[in-house]
Amino acid sequence: MQDLLWLVIILCSCLGGYTKPNEFVKRVKKCPSNKQEWERAVKKSRCELMSRSYENIYNYHCLKDEWLDNCIEVCAPSIVIIGHCPEYNTVGDLIQENFLLDCTKFTVPCPKVYNSTDIYKYQECYEITTETLVENILTHDDKEERQIEHLDSTTFLQSSLLTREENSNLQVYDNKWRFNWIFAVIVGFIALFCAVFFYPFFLIKKMSHRSNTIKVLS
Structure with a gap:
Protein backbone atom coordinates (compact mmCIF):
# COMPACT_ATOMS: atom_id res chain seq x y z
CA MET A 1 0.00 0.00 0.00
CA THR A 129 27.18 23.99 -11.52
CA THR A 130 27.96 21.39 -14.14
CA GLU A 131 31.68 21.74 -13.39
CA THR A 132 31.27 21.27 -9.64
CA LEU A 133 28.87 18.37 -10.19
CA VAL A 134 31.35 16.55 -12.43
CA GLU A 135 34.14 17.32 -9.96
CA ASN A 136 32.07 15.95 -7.07
CA ILE A 137 31.23 12.79 -9.03
CA LEU A 138 34.90 12.24 -9.92
CA THR A 139 35.96 12.95 -6.33
CA HIS A 140 33.34 10.52 -5.05
CA ASP A 141 34.52 7.84 -7.50
CA ASP A 142 38.13 8.53 -6.53
CA LYS A 143 37.26 8.19 -2.83
CA GLU A 144 35.48 4.91 -3.50
CA GLU A 145 38.47 3.67 -5.48
CA ARG A 146 40.83 4.69 -2.68
CA GLN A 147 38.61 2.96 -0.14
CA ILE A 148 38.68 -0.20 -2.26
CA GLU A 149 42.47 0.06 -2.61
CA HIS A 150 42.80 0.64 1.13
CA LEU A 151 40.53 -2.32 1.81
CA ASP A 152 42.55 -4.50 -0.57
CA SER A 153 45.85 -3.41 1.00
CA THR A 154 44.47 -3.93 4.50
CA THR A 155 43.21 -7.38 3.55
CA PHE A 156 46.56 -8.19 1.97
CA LEU A 157 48.42 -6.97 5.07
CA GLN A 158 46.19 -8.99 7.38
CA SER A 159 46.63 -12.03 5.17
CA SER A 160 50.41 -11.53 5.14
CA LEU A 161 50.54 -11.15 8.92
CA LEU A 162 48.38 -14.24 9.36
CA THR A 163 50.56 -16.22 6.97
CA ARG A 164 53.67 -14.98 8.76
CA GLU A 165 52.20 -15.98 12.11
CA GLU A 166 51.22 -19.41 10.77
CA ASN A 167 54.70 -19.88 9.33
CA SER A 168 56.22 -18.81 12.64
CA ASN A 169 54.07 -21.31 14.52
CA LEU A 170 55.02 -24.03 12.05
CA GLN A 171 58.69 -23.14 12.45
CA VAL A 172 58.45 -23.29 16.26
CA TYR A 173 56.71 -26.66 16.00
CA ASP A 174 59.32 -27.87 13.53
CA ASN A 175 62.16 -26.72 15.80
CA LYS A 176 60.59 -28.47 18.80
CA TRP A 177 60.12 -31.66 16.81
CA ARG A 178 63.70 -31.48 15.52
CA PHE A 179 65.07 -30.94 19.05
CA ASN A 180 63.10 -33.89 20.42
CA TRP A 181 64.31 -36.10 17.59
CA ILE A 182 67.98 -35.12 18.11
CA PHE A 183 67.64 -35.65 21.87
CA ALA A 184 66.16 -39.11 21.31
CA VAL A 185 69.00 -40.00 18.93
CA ILE A 186 71.64 -38.84 21.43
CA VAL A 187 70.03 -40.79 24.28
CA GLY A 188 69.78 -43.87 22.08
CA PHE A 189 73.41 -43.50 21.04
CA ILE A 190 74.55 -43.17 24.65
CA ALA A 191 72.50 -46.22 25.63
CA LEU A 192 73.99 -48.23 22.75
CA PHE A 193 77.51 -47.09 23.65
CA CYS A 194 76.99 -48.07 27.27
CA ALA A 195 75.63 -51.46 26.25
CA VAL A 196 78.55 -52.15 23.90
CA PHE A 197 81.19 -50.86 26.30
CA PHE A 198 79.96 -52.39 29.58
CA TYR A 199 78.54 -55.69 28.26
CA PRO A 200 81.99 -57.41 27.93
CA PHE A 201 82.84 -56.49 31.54
CA PHE A 202 79.51 -57.93 32.59
CA LEU A 203 80.24 -61.19 30.74
CA ILE A 204 83.74 -61.45 32.23
CA LYS A 205 82.44 -60.86 35.72
CA LYS A 206 79.68 -63.40 35.21
CA MET A 207 82.09 -66.02 33.90
CA SER A 208 84.50 -65.37 36.80
CA HIS A 209 81.68 -65.80 39.28
CA ARG A 210 80.68 -69.09 37.61
CA SER A 211 84.34 -70.38 37.79
CA ASN A 212 84.55 -69.59 41.48
CA THR A 213 81.31 -71.41 42.11
CA ILE A 214 82.58 -74.51 40.29
CA LYS A 215 85.82 -74.51 42.33
CA VAL A 216 83.90 -74.35 45.60
CA LEU A 217 81.71 -77.25 44.60
CA SER A 218 84.76 -79.29 43.64
Whole structure:
Protein backbone atom coordinates (compact mmCIF):
# COMPACT_ATOMS: atom_id res chain seq x y z
CA MET A 1 0.00 0.00 0.00
CA GLN A 2 2.80 2.38 0.87
CA ASP A 3 4.58 1.64 -2.43
CA LEU A 4 1.36 2.40 -4.32
CA LEU A 5 1.04 5.73 -2.50
CA TRP A 6 4.61 6.70 -3.47
CA LEU A 7 3.87 5.78 -7.09
CA VAL A 8 0.77 8.00 -7.11
CA ILE A 9 2.78 10.89 -5.63
CA ILE A 10 5.49 10.54 -8.26
CA LEU A 11 2.99 10.34 -11.14
CA CYS A 12 1.09 13.38 -9.87
CA SER A 13 4.36 15.25 -9.51
CA CYS A 14 5.40 14.46 -13.06
CA LEU A 15 2.04 15.47 -14.49
CA GLY A 16 1.82 18.62 -12.39
CA GLY A 17 5.18 20.02 -13.44
CA TYR A 18 4.21 21.10 -16.95
CA THR A 19 3.93 24.80 -17.76
CA LYS A 20 2.07 26.60 -20.50
CA PRO A 21 4.59 27.12 -23.32
CA ASN A 22 6.54 30.37 -22.84
CA GLU A 23 3.81 32.04 -20.78
CA PHE A 24 6.27 33.13 -18.15
CA VAL A 25 9.83 31.93 -18.48
CA LYS A 26 12.62 34.35 -17.70
CA ARG A 27 16.32 33.96 -17.15
CA VAL A 28 17.64 35.79 -14.07
CA LYS A 29 21.05 36.33 -12.51
CA LYS A 30 20.15 34.68 -9.23
CA CYS A 31 17.22 33.14 -7.40
CA PRO A 32 15.79 34.33 -4.08
CA SER A 33 17.93 33.32 -1.11
CA ASN A 34 15.30 33.57 1.64
CA LYS A 35 11.56 33.68 2.26
CA GLN A 36 11.29 37.50 2.02
CA GLU A 37 13.01 37.62 -1.37
CA TRP A 38 10.89 34.72 -2.56
CA GLU A 39 7.65 36.45 -1.56
CA ARG A 40 8.71 39.67 -3.31
CA ALA A 41 9.47 37.69 -6.46
CA VAL A 42 6.04 36.00 -6.21
CA LYS A 43 4.34 39.41 -6.15
CA LYS A 44 6.30 40.61 -9.18
CA SER A 45 5.46 37.51 -11.20
CA ARG A 46 2.33 37.03 -13.32
CA CYS A 47 1.65 33.54 -12.02
CA GLU A 48 -1.64 34.60 -10.40
CA LEU A 49 -2.93 35.85 -13.75
CA MET A 50 -2.01 32.55 -15.37
CA SER A 51 -3.92 30.69 -12.67
CA ARG A 52 -7.05 32.70 -13.48
CA SER A 53 -6.64 32.27 -17.21
CA TYR A 54 -6.06 28.55 -17.27
CA GLU A 55 -8.15 27.55 -14.25
CA ASN A 56 -5.20 25.88 -12.57
CA ILE A 57 -2.83 26.90 -9.77
CA TYR A 58 0.40 28.20 -11.26
CA ASN A 59 3.06 28.94 -8.65
CA TYR A 60 6.19 31.02 -8.94
CA HIS A 61 9.38 28.97 -9.20
CA CYS A 62 13.01 29.89 -9.57
CA LEU A 63 15.12 26.92 -10.58
CA LYS A 64 18.33 25.97 -12.32
CA ASP A 65 17.96 24.69 -15.87
CA GLU A 66 18.83 21.14 -16.86
CA TRP A 67 22.44 22.18 -17.58
CA LEU A 68 22.83 23.87 -14.19
CA ASP A 69 24.07 26.97 -16.02
CA ASN A 70 21.20 29.45 -15.64
CA CYS A 71 18.57 30.43 -13.11
CA ILE A 72 15.09 30.39 -14.60
CA GLU A 73 11.93 32.01 -13.26
CA VAL A 74 8.81 30.19 -14.36
CA CYS A 75 5.14 29.79 -13.45
CA ALA A 76 4.12 26.17 -13.06
CA PRO A 77 2.05 23.93 -10.82
CA SER A 78 4.11 22.90 -7.82
CA ILE A 79 5.22 19.28 -7.59
CA VAL A 80 6.35 16.97 -4.81
CA ILE A 81 10.12 16.55 -4.74
CA ILE A 82 11.57 13.38 -3.26
CA GLY A 83 15.05 13.95 -1.87
CA HIS A 84 16.60 15.82 -4.85
CA CYS A 85 16.96 19.31 -6.23
CA PRO A 86 14.29 20.34 -8.74
CA GLU A 87 15.19 21.82 -12.11
CA TYR A 88 13.42 23.44 -15.04
CA ASN A 89 13.70 21.45 -18.25
CA THR A 90 13.82 24.05 -21.02
CA VAL A 91 13.22 21.47 -23.77
CA GLY A 92 10.24 19.73 -22.22
CA ASP A 93 9.01 22.95 -20.56
CA LEU A 94 8.44 21.27 -17.22
CA ILE A 95 9.71 21.08 -13.66
CA GLN A 96 11.40 17.83 -12.74
CA GLU A 97 13.85 16.33 -10.26
CA ASN A 98 17.57 16.26 -10.90
CA PHE A 99 18.46 12.78 -9.71
CA LEU A 100 22.17 13.60 -9.65
CA LEU A 101 21.65 16.17 -6.89
CA ASP A 102 20.75 14.49 -3.61
CA CYS A 103 19.92 17.43 -1.37
CA THR A 104 19.42 15.22 1.70
CA LYS A 105 23.24 15.18 1.98
CA PHE A 106 23.72 18.94 1.80
CA THR A 107 25.07 21.07 4.65
CA VAL A 108 21.49 22.26 5.12
CA PRO A 109 19.73 19.08 4.06
CA CYS A 110 16.33 18.98 2.47
CA PRO A 111 13.67 16.62 3.82
CA LYS A 112 12.94 13.37 2.06
CA VAL A 113 9.74 14.88 0.67
CA TYR A 114 9.08 18.58 0.10
CA ASN A 115 7.26 20.97 -2.23
CA SER A 116 9.04 22.48 -5.22
CA THR A 117 8.13 25.99 -4.07
CA ASP A 118 10.31 25.49 -0.96
CA ILE A 119 13.46 25.26 -3.02
CA TYR A 120 14.76 28.62 -1.69
CA LYS A 121 15.38 26.92 1.67
CA TYR A 122 18.07 24.74 0.14
CA GLN A 123 20.49 27.16 -1.49
CA GLU A 124 23.08 24.55 -2.38
CA CYS A 125 20.76 23.50 -5.21
CA TYR A 126 21.51 26.89 -6.79
CA GLU A 127 25.24 26.82 -6.04
CA ILE A 128 26.05 23.61 -7.91
CA THR A 129 27.18 23.99 -11.52
CA THR A 130 27.96 21.39 -14.14
CA GLU A 131 31.68 21.74 -13.39
CA THR A 132 31.27 21.27 -9.64
CA LEU A 133 28.87 18.37 -10.19
CA VAL A 134 31.35 16.55 -12.43
CA GLU A 135 34.14 17.32 -9.96
CA ASN A 136 32.07 15.95 -7.07
CA ILE A 137 31.23 12.79 -9.03
CA LEU A 138 34.90 12.24 -9.92
CA THR A 139 35.96 12.95 -6.33
CA HIS A 140 33.34 10.52 -5.05
CA ASP A 141 34.52 7.84 -7.50
CA ASP A 142 38.13 8.53 -6.53
CA LYS A 143 37.26 8.19 -2.83
CA GLU A 144 35.48 4.91 -3.50
CA GLU A 145 38.47 3.67 -5.48
CA ARG A 146 40.83 4.69 -2.68
CA GLN A 147 38.61 2.96 -0.14
CA ILE A 148 38.68 -0.20 -2.26
CA GLU A 149 42.47 0.06 -2.61
CA HIS A 150 42.80 0.64 1.13
CA LEU A 151 40.53 -2.32 1.81
CA ASP A 152 42.55 -4.50 -0.57
CA SER A 153 45.85 -3.41 1.00
CA THR A 154 44.47 -3.93 4.50
CA THR A 155 43.21 -7.38 3.55
CA PHE A 156 46.56 -8.19 1.97
CA LEU A 157 48.42 -6.97 5.07
CA GLN A 158 46.19 -8.99 7.38
CA SER A 159 46.63 -12.03 5.17
CA SER A 160 50.41 -11.53 5.14
CA LEU A 161 50.54 -11.15 8.92
CA LEU A 162 48.38 -14.24 9.36
CA THR A 163 50.56 -16.22 6.97
CA ARG A 164 53.67 -14.98 8.76
CA GLU A 165 52.20 -15.98 12.11
CA GLU A 166 51.22 -19.41 10.77
CA ASN A 167 54.70 -19.88 9.33
CA SER A 168 56.22 -18.81 12.64
CA ASN A 169 54.07 -21.31 14.52
CA LEU A 170 55.02 -24.03 12.05
CA GLN A 171 58.69 -23.14 12.45
CA VAL A 172 58.45 -23.29 16.26
CA TYR A 173 56.71 -26.66 16.00
CA ASP A 174 59.32 -27.87 13.53
CA ASN A 175 62.16 -26.72 15.80
CA LYS A 176 60.59 -28.47 18.80
CA TRP A 177 60.12 -31.66 16.81
CA ARG A 178 63.70 -31.48 15.52
CA PHE A 179 65.07 -30.94 19.05
CA ASN A 180 63.10 -33.89 20.42
CA TRP A 181 64.31 -36.10 17.59
CA ILE A 182 67.98 -35.12 18.11
CA PHE A 183 67.64 -35.65 21.87
CA ALA A 184 66.16 -39.11 21.31
CA VAL A 185 69.00 -40.00 18.93
CA ILE A 186 71.64 -38.84 21.43
CA VAL A 187 70.03 -40.79 24.28
CA GLY A 188 69.78 -43.87 22.08
CA PHE A 189 73.41 -43.50 21.04
CA ILE A 190 74.55 -43.17 24.65
CA ALA A 191 72.50 -46.22 25.63
CA LEU A 192 73.99 -48.23 22.75
CA PHE A 193 77.51 -47.09 23.65
CA CYS A 194 76.99 -48.07 27.27
CA ALA A 195 75.63 -51.46 26.25
CA VAL A 196 78.55 -52.15 23.90
CA PHE A 197 81.19 -50.86 26.30
CA PHE A 198 79.96 -52.39 29.58
CA TYR A 199 78.54 -55.69 28.26
CA PRO A 200 81.99 -57.41 27.93
CA PHE A 201 82.84 -56.49 31.54
CA PHE A 202 79.51 -57.93 32.59
CA LEU A 203 80.24 -61.19 30.74
CA ILE A 204 83.74 -61.45 32.23
CA LYS A 205 82.44 -60.86 35.72
CA LYS A 206 79.68 -63.40 35.21
CA MET A 207 82.09 -66.02 33.90
CA SER A 208 84.50 -65.37 36.80
CA HIS A 209 81.68 -65.80 39.28
CA ARG A 210 80.68 -69.09 37.61
CA SER A 211 84.34 -70.38 37.79
CA ASN A 212 84.55 -69.59 41.48
CA THR A 213 81.31 -71.41 42.11
CA ILE A 214 82.58 -74.51 40.29
CA LYS A 215 85.82 -74.51 42.33
CA VAL A 216 83.90 -74.35 45.60
CA LEU A 217 81.71 -77.25 44.60
CA SER A 218 84.76 -79.29 43.64
